[in-house]
Amino acid sequence: MEQNVNFDYQRGERTGIPEAIFCEGKTKETILGLLEKFSSEGAPPVLFTRLAADIFHDLKRKFQKQYRYDETAGVAFRQPLNQEIYGKVAIVSAGTSDANIAWEAAKTLEYLGIRTEVFEDCGVAGLWRLQARLAEINDCQVIIAIAGMEGALVSVLAGLTPRPIIGVPTSIGYGVCEKGKTALRSMLSSCAPGISVVNIDNGYGAACFAAKILMTFSSIQP
Amino acid sequence: MEQNVNFDYQRGERTGIPEAIFCEGKTKETILGLLEKFSSEGAPPVLFTRLAADIFHDLKRKFQKQYRYDETAGVAFRQPLNQEIYGKVAIVSAGTSDANIAWEAAKTLEYLGIRTEVFEDCGVAGLWRLQARLAEINDCQVIIAIAGMEGALVSVLAGLTPRPIIGVPTSIGYGVCEKGKTALRSMLSSCAPGISVVNIDNGYGAACFAAKILMTFSSIQP
Amino acid sequence: MEQNVNFDYQRGERTGIPEAIFCEGKTKETILGLLEKFSSEGAPPVLFTRLAADIFHDLKRKFQKQYRYDETAGVAFRQPLNQEIYGKVAIVSAGTSDANIAWEAAKTLEYLGIRTEVFEDCGVAGLWRLQARLAEINDCQVIIAIAGMEGALVSVLAGLTPRPIIGVPTSIGYGVCEKGKTALRSMLSSCAPGISVVNIDNGYGAACFAAKILMTFSSIQP
Amino acid sequence: MEQNVNFDYQRGERTGIPEAIFCEGKTKETILGLLEKFSSEGAPPVLFTRLAADIFHDLKRKFQKQYRYDETAGVAFRQPLNQEIYGKVAIVSAGTSDANIAWEAAKTLEYLGIRTEVFEDCGVAGLWRLQARLAEINDCQVIIAIAGMEGALVSVLAGLTPRPIIGVPTSIGYGVCEKGKTALRSMLSSCAPGISVVNIDNGYGAACFAAKILMTFSSIQP
């Protein structure tokens, strides 16, 4: 009885998003093995997410240097996909504690060949911070809005912009924040239309969704 | 075996808030009986809340005219408590659907002899509506902020005002709004300090809490 | 003390989506009043959602005929917004019980001046039904996928298409379906990237989000 | 006061499934003691589940070599039950992260003297992986289908096969996956009939249920 592992290499072709490897919950050995395997020139493109710094730094130097690795984001890849994508994604976060999710989204988009602009620390407790950046945010075609606790940033932003907003609730907070469930329900319950939401802490998923939008419109651009 | 009903008439003296009768879930007969009983001149002051219009209008005319009844609020009382209270309470609501709770709070405060100012329809989907009224709101000493769905109004307001805010989540919304639980958790999770919260749809409780604040400071006023 | 109702007429200009009126939970009198008020030529454009047939049909004939009303969708409006929008939205539903939500989305998009194609009864219990329509679905730029129960349609579709998918969980099902919460969590937990989700039964919200995508790319089209 | 431990040695005779020892939550000392006790020739047959590798490897060598131990499965037993069982069980899993549960089921069945075929990595994000193996899967009499996250594999499979499917939700995933509860509810809510479900991560229970089916039909075979 041996394990049959089926990598779905055609996924990129079929859906626009190549396979990614979610490292959380996998053993160090498994992760290091995969990093080695996909480090060579000919290997198909793969994105590693939730990759802890202490694991990555245990990878042999010669393999490490094949990868771009961002510690805040916990993301590694060999090189961005080589595609010409129209437009830009705004990544707006409520607080400094949301940084790892914001950068997971940013680095995933970088890997997919898409431009981003990151606007951190725009939480509604100080509204002026959001209002000061609004014109720049509206210059992007899609907004990823990231917030924990009560997630009010997303509602407020939706009342101010004509752009589609992808809400990412984060697991920041304690007590009734319930590890992000309150932010999630809050975003889904928003009184302002034009919001859709991904799983808690799913910066990667928000990036893929934003990418699918931009890819769709780039492919039909003359 | 007979039922022993203990009205707690000393409660007003002990806590500042006389006994109130919550009508929801009581039979029509019981409610009409109580309305008759407390309609006479000598009866102790009592506040009826969640009193449906169709029940109140079935009360005999001679008893009906002893009461001030507000249909939106579902609140009835014979006359306001005769006390000199310093200050004013701002009642700010997010949407028209929150009206019954906003007015339950307003009428309870009226009964307790406290001045109020009501600011309806200030939800964050159109931020300018709140910002336009901010100076007036800040002229009050205590704010009751009422919102359903994701309840973001409360967080936004807390970032803009130095006044204490009592959040009242309402059961407005569907799906993950979960009959007010999302608004409740959202308010408790707020990223902005200076908020405390009462039960879902509890306009009465918020009013009592606000009243206790103003009564405390009135009693020690020179 | 009179109620201050603040219609947010500038919302359309600011966010691209004019104000809508959610009728569920409002009294018949309120709804009929609003339908009358917005029926005249000069009135600003308004969309009524969750408008029950028996209420609409009690509206005076002369006002009724000012509106386009769809009973399955529970949606009424005077005339579509007059704007030139590029592209088309695919609305894919799992079963016949999801029809009212699917058509709420379709009619909202019609009102916003956006073309749609509706693909009903494509649930995964008979996979061939989805696979047979895939090419047509991919001809649209955005997909709204609607399903109750376990909502597996959305995951399966995301593995087959390069288009962004907006999942709408519906409250179809019993027991652990928990009025749509299982479909909601299932869609958010999807193993396939490129999905984002709106509140349970929120066909209107999905349509607004899809509209914001198409409006964004139409406005920047040469 | 001494502890009275009642091993239920007749259980095998009564129900077809001999007693098993679930090691999770037991102290290392207790587990090692039980492993020693049941290692001798004359001891009744016992299955150890959720047995961590570091505990097993601390067992004295002479006892260790009495057992067949599978690290992925966390399962140990002395020798398979000696019975002639008709048929074969297909074990189908969605992703590599489900391997420990898949092999817990497989090893439990091996212990009970039942043949299995394991099909890993058949998640619906790449449907072709499942469709390519369907004929082989249908050659088995019972299917155990294992998936975490949204568990859509089980619904899809139920629409494709005439075989009974035992769903095993796994605790794979984060956020709203809620440690397997979303996969569990999703499988129970499935739109496709012919599925029943066991507890989260309960590969052992699924195997026992499958075994009871095959044993029933073997015992009545001519």
Next chain:
Amino acid sequence: MEQNVNFDYQRGERTGIPEAIFCEGKTKETILGLLEKFSSEGAPPVLFTRLAADIFHDLKRKFQKQYRYDETAGVAFRQPLNQEIYGKVAIVSAGTSDANIAWEAAKTLEYLGIRTEVFEDCGVAGLWRLQARLAEINDCQVIIAIAGMEGALVSVLAGLTPRPIIGVPTSIGYGVCEKGKTALRSMLSSCAPGISVVNIDNGYGAACFAAKILMTFSSIQP
């Protein structure tokens, strides 16, 4: 824009279970229309479940008499499938309140051409009731066990029989019974192996699962 309804007529061939129509939540008009449509000789076989007596009795007499309808079960069909199936299913219920679910299962099996034996009122509050029928129950090849409240019947039965047990939690009970969720979790948590479970009140699903077992072994019988 017209609705595209896709009946999946090949489902019976593919999975052994022909399409069924779940009437709960459908309008009376829709149900009566479907009952008429499928009442003719040539129509494909269809099972109606959760069909309320008052709706069925409003069907025109000439159509009514085409159907076998059981009021307790809420099930209607034209005639049983014509197939030779080996074996028998025991349907064991805890209390009289579980009757509608027990008979939903029994009638579904009757429609699928499978023999059943029904054992009602065997709840564990009076254990002797179960023990008195055990030999008869064990004469069947598969057991469907139906219970609300705490669902202990299923655990007790699993400790007494070598047959596979399909647990059906029912929504009987109040307070913490939580409309069947306690019985569901209780069955899934059972200390006795050899149980799998379907959705709350899903007598139909349990019957389909049992049928798939018997069909599988009938098809391979010499």
Next chain:
Amino acid sequence: MEQNVNFDYQRGERTGIPEAIFCEGKTKETILGLLEKFSSEGAPPVLFTRLAADIFHDLKRKFQKQYRYDETAGVAFRQPLNQEIYGKVAIVSAGTSDANIAWEAAKTLEYLGIRTEVFEDCGVAGLWRLQARLAEINDCQVIIAIAGMEGALVSVLAGLTPRPIIGVPTSIGYGVCEKGKTALRSMLSSCAPGISVVNIDNGYGAACFAAKILMTFSSIQP
């Protein structure tokens, strides 16, 4: 600002149960300090619960030997209360994993001067184990029944005995067992009357409740 600690020494006199110290969550230093403080002859009687062995064994030898400490129970006290109590409590547990809770109850009762009989490993997966001990159990006046997972033991026992049963759900199990919540709800939902329940893992509380029963009847015994 110094901390005011109010030990409630009169509690024993007022309620029959002297104050106890719940050690879980307290720091090692705090616990050792309290153990020292109450170790002297003149100190009021105190019961320590959830006292981990590694903490107790770090207590200075001269203090240690003042206490009776049971490691399974996690309970320590200086000497039993000196009172003559009529009757005996049966402590019945479902499995070996419930031992720490069963002995927490037993040792608490020993401290309160009450006789107990412990019946371990009587879970319903092997009903004969319970039935074999029933006469002995009925010789006690009060039964404490302890079970995790689905907690069916309590329902079954309530159908067999005329004695009052105090159910103690334990946090044994995984997945939907939800750390004892399923056993708790199951016991509260029991179809058999004559059961009441305490918090999850609360062997101490069950013992106090049983003690209050026996103390009440002892005090009025002639």
Next chain:
Amino acid sequence: MEQNVNFDYQRGERTGIPEAIFCEGKTKETILGLLEKFSSEGAPPVLFTRLAADIFHDLKRKFQKQYRYDETAGVAFRQPLNQEIYGKVAIVSAGTSDANIAWEAAKTLEYLGIRTEVFEDCGVAGLWRLQARLAEINDCQVIIAIAGMEGALVSVLAGLTPRPIIGVPTSIGYGVCEKGKTALRSMLSSCAPGISVVNIDNGYGAACFAAKILMTFSSIQP
């Protein structure tokens, strides 16, 4: 196929509590049939609970007059059990809204031949009401304490009395009261030992438990 209904007439003998019929959820026809059946002299004793007044009053007069029926309690029985039971049960309730549950308990005990004393309206918002009755309450051997909302009455009482307290949470309240779940959890979490709890609104169950205590001590009384 006919329904086999097994009344468990030996239950009274075995457990001290004869079978009872819970009417909620049963059809009017079924209830009237059972009331007729058990109205004759020779019929075994049966208690009807949750029996609505409008149903009882539709029973034929000649059967009606065979029963004692209490409308507040919703309880009917032919005559109390003829047994000599030592002691008395105190039934303490928090508010007038808890009356139906308080009297369900009182009437069940009356049926079982046990004396009760009812203390209504003793909620903690006016502590003096409870303290004034404490001596009388302590004259009983067992206390049933009934409260909705936050259920604090039970904790407070447990700190004041040496008697065992059976808590009955009621479904009184709105919002986070969650139909009695908050009162239930609150009672189970009580900081005061000597409390055990039954299901929400289960006055009947509390009475049976109290009865089992008194019966046990009466049977062994010299």
Next chain:
Amino acid sequence: MEQNVNFDYQRGERTGIPEAIFCEGKTKETILGLLEKFSSEGAPPVLFTRLAADIFHDLKRKFQKQYRYDETAGVAFRQPLNQEIYGKVAIVSAGTSDANIAWEAAKTLEYLGIRTEVFEDCGVAGLWRLQARLAEINDCQVIIAIAGMEGALVSVLAGLTPRPIIGVPTSIGYGVCEKGKTALRSMLSSCAPGISVVNIDNGYGAACFAAKILMTFSSIQP
């Protein structure tokens, strides 16, 4: 791409409460960096909360001595705000386990320049402890009441005092206490009016809310 951190230095001016830094979940490096940064004379005032002792004690001595640090509270600040505030806050806690939250509130108020009085160990299991301190408590203008488990202290206190009470549920307790959720719901469900509530363990938030009350009335004091 560099991170943009926006400290909201105007918050104090706008809302009366300067920015605070919640240390839980931040890395040691980040916290030490911030402590250094804000230790100098000219730096704006900042409050550190949830600051673990082992982290604070790793700060360089010269920075450490710039701060007032309280280990029980986990709170550090350079010096209290220099403002003249009228009145005093009573901090009442139920048990010794609530000390860290009680002192988090006390130290936050000290930082904001507000006087406090702390009353520990006043839980309702020994009512006399609370009643003995009532006059002193009523000498304060605002009460912060802190309790875990079932949180009954808050209800009892609200029935005894005319002062506004801010409830702080704590995560003390096990099983159904659910890490403070039961205390939270219990406080929100209280039968006594005049209570509002903050998030679980949110001593800081309660202090800010109390401060806003006192600041409001100080600013308008002649």
